[in-house]
Amino acid sequence: MLTIQFLCPLPNGLHARPAWELKEQCSQWQSEITFINHRQNAKADAKSSLALIGTGTLFNDSCSLNISGSDEEQARRVLEEYIQVRFIDSDSVQPTQAELTAHPLPRSLSRLNPDLLYGNVLASGVGVGTLTLLQSDSLDSYRAIPASAQDSTRLEHSLATLAEQLNQQLRERDGESKTILSAHLSLIQDDEFAGNIRRLMTEQHQGLGAAIISNMEQVCAKLSASASDYLRERVSDIRDISEQLLHITWPELKPRNNLVLEKPTILVAED
Known part of the structure; x- marks a missing residue:
């Protein structure tokens, strides 16, 4: 058995897109390939994107790929190059939240001691309309x-x-x-x-x-x-x-x- 040790380079963790690409890379080999997240003590079949997602792998987690089979030598060389060079490209850049600027409330509102929920601005300006709740479908x-x-x-x-x-x-x-x-x-x-x-x-x-x-x-x-x-x-x-x-x-x-x-x-x- 051969092992590739690495730290997860993905800013957003191992979600669907990089899990799919890693699965595609591993599926081309006959050897059994196991993904291990050492922080979580979680193991997964590296040829299953759903299993990879289930490991809960985050940025900088200590991970390894265990490779065992007839083509393990070649698989290790190719996968090691992929992990070191191209794996990070399968993820998008972590979206940065806009810093919230503390604007004082009007006195008429602040005296009510409201609980405030801040959101990210999608478009500048003011929107006026009837507040309507669209509930998710019951299954x-x-x-x-x-x-x-x-x-x-x-x-x-x-x-x-x-x-x-x-x-x-x-x-x-x-x-x-x-x-x-x-x-x-x-x-x-x-x-x-x-x-x-x-x-x-x-x-x-x-x-x-x-x-x-x-x-x-x-x-x-x-x-x-x-x-x-x-x-x-x-x-x-x-x-x-x-x-x-x-x-x-x-x-x-x-x-x-x-x-x-x-x-x-x-x-x-x-x-």
Whole structure:
């Protein structure tokens, strides 16, 4: 067995995009390759992007790749060069939060002792409108669908359909959106993503809908527990992929967006 020791160079940690690229680099070798995060004492199959994300790896974490197999020598040389030179290029630069300037409140407001929530400015100026809350869709109707003998077939069909849709979008996009779609495609084609859904169906006797949701909740729980803001924000990616899978499997249950904006509105979206 050969080992590559390194410190994680990714400013945003090991999220979907660099995990996908590392998985692609490792998958071309026959040798077994294990990713280890020594801070977390976490191990993962380096040929599974979902498993890599689940290690909760952050910038500067002590990590290693253990390589064992017939082509381990060549794999070590190529992967070591990738880790040292090109791995950092798979991540975007950490977005810097604009420093909040302390502006005093008007006296009429300050005497109320309000709790203030500061945000980042997206555009200068003042927006005026009716405050409207857009709540996320409930998945209870999917969770309640009983298990059936067709669930495994439905899962394979839905995964293939979603992959086809993402591939179609990839052909039509470029730049940053294409990179994000590639990472999403890698996640649904990951053996661990579909494999965990199958395990939940066979071992816990969950229906397909409940298994997709349970898998989503498990992955999101790992990301939510991360110390990295960026990794916690990737929860929405996993939710998005899982909800698309549910909508493809049961299109008749897909909620309709009945919100029609007829006047100036400040929309607050609940994720």
